Each structure stands twice: as structure tokens, then as C-alpha cells.
Amino acid sequence: MRVKVCGMTRLDQILQLEEWGVQFAGLIFYPKSPRYIKKFHLSAIDLKREKMNINRVGVFVNASLDEILRTVDAWRLHMVQLHGDESPKFCEQVSNHVNTVKAFRIGESDNVEWKIFPYQEYTDMYLFDNGWAGNASADKAAVYGGSGQHFNWNQLDKVRVGKPYMLSGGICPEDAARLRAFAAEQKDLFAVDVNSRFEVAPGVKDMNKLKLFLDELNG
DSSP states (O other), X not given: OEEEEOSOOOHHHHHHHHHHTOOEEEEEOOTTSTTBGXXXXXXXXXXXXXXXXXXXXXXXXXXXXXXXXXXXXXXXXXXXXXXXXXXXXXXXXHHTTSEEEEEEEEOTTOOXXXXXXXXXXXXXXXXXXXXXXXXXXXXXXXXXXXOXXXXXXXXXXXXXXXXXXXXXXXXXXXXXXXXXXXXXXXXXXXXXXXXXXXXXXTTEEOHHHXXXXXXXXXX
């Protein structure tokens, strides 16, 4: 199963993911995130020095088209993930330049097909994450990049997604077996996205915990 490890901030850990065959490394370019890449020592030059096959995914929240394209070029991103309130037209503009993932936050009462329908022709892939952590008054800035909590995966059971998607939202080490079973029923599931539940601190992954999860997920 394909895996994206998001919120990466350390070159040594990205190289370890590369060695393990992980397909995607997420780099967050949202200044309000505790994993905002520019708060750490990893630079675009560091990544350019390394010859890696792992795909670099830039995560943006309501950024301008110019900012996104400049970052794609500077960091040599292979894919962009739009995790804010970007319109279908904006997604189309981005996807004209780089493979684009539109993220959706899914709440218990959401109609998933209704949410994704306007974007069907304008983005390359979806990502489904948890909504506002069950709190309508939650600070959006705190959860735009992910809530660290599950949503109800059963909401996708009868959805005609019609496009590859990534599954996100609080995925933890104990979810490996459940994910294997879920993937067997979901033909559009492209990858799982993990982040905060595999950390010792924001942006610093627990690599032992991550390796055990990867082994079980693909075992």
C-alpha cells in the first residue's frame, strides 16, 4: 500500500523513508502549522543535493498561485496538496502546472459526493481528512493542516469517488490491519497519509514506530 508521511522536516528522516520505499514525503508550507518547513533547518538546497525517488508533496493552505508555483520550482515538488478553501477554478489553475491533490475535511453529517462533485474535472486526486475535530467553533487555523483525529471511514463505503484519493486523519500504528481491510473494499484508495500520531515532537517522526507500522501495513 502506498504511504505518504506528512510534516517532514529533517533530511535524515526523509532519506530513511526513501530507503524503506515510502512513496511520498509531505512538506508543509503553511506558516501557522507547527510543522511549517521554514521553521526548521531543512532547506530546498538540502533536498536538491540528494538524488531521491521519493515524491515531494507540498502542502498549502489558501496560498496564492504565484506562491505555490514559486515554491514548486524552488523545492522541486512533484505534487501539491491544497488543504484550504481553494475553489475548483483555482485547483484547475494549479493542476495545469503540477499534479494537484485537493483535501476535504469530512464531518459526520457531510455528503461526500456533494462536496467533491464541483472539483471532479479540476484536480488530479483527493485527500479525505477529519473535519473540525467535532467542534463547530474550532479555530480553523489550528486544524487546516490536519486534526490528528479519525473521521468515520464508513462514510466512503457507498461514495462514487471516481478519482484516486488519499486517506488521512489521525491514522495511528494500531490502524494497520483495519487499513488493509478497508483498502480491499476501496478501489479508489491510492495511499494512506500519516503524520502526528507518529511523532515525538511536531515535525520529528518516531522512526521505529513508523517502521513497525509500514511492515504491518504491507505485511
